[in-house]
Amino acid sequence: EDQVTQSPEALRLQEGESSSLNCSYTVSGLRGLFWYRQDPGKGPEFLFTLYSAGEEKEKERLKATLTKKESFLHITAPKPEDSATYLCAVQHGSSNTGKLIFGQGTTLQVKP
């Protein structure tokens, strides 16, 4: 069964304390893995797309990496404004489908 699992469910960090969020997946025919940020009461906001194992993307304090089984979102020296829920999603299947599976998210809280 196609599945996307994120861990941990919740993470509390002190400002400046680096850490990583995990997204593991088991799907047939990975076509893309996406990271989103979601603030309370708002729609998800796109962060990164990764297409093949070994690929890395960076944006400010965030860095996303991809292997054949999982992706990591590394947060370096986080600030309180990085507090949000981070969602991972996987596009899978044939090239004619737009199916997307989301993980349940990791809620990050960064304390000053």
Next chain:
Amino acid sequence: EAQVTQNPRYLITVTGKKLTVTCSQNMNHEYMSWYRQDPGLGLRQIYYSMNVEVTDKGDVPEGYKVSRKEKRNFPLILESPSPNQTSLYFCASSFSGRRLETQYFGPGTRLLVL
């Protein structure tokens, strides 16, 4: 401004009363999709559309209908809403569904079915 709009933003209704949630995008995107978000279950895809007149089921399509008659609009129809459809609904769009690059999400519609 590039955006996805949804209406209404909040809706309280009763079981069995048909309703439509509208979704519109101004970016000339081919791909549009509907999701519901529930505590503990995350975001789940209801239906998606690769282009005009092309729609397909996501993971939780039961009880919902969609249509894509125009490129910019993708309404979600609940013919006979039930309490288990109480949820937060998001519409999203992307340039192409073949490789989902940046997907833009709407602000959400919070639905309560009594």
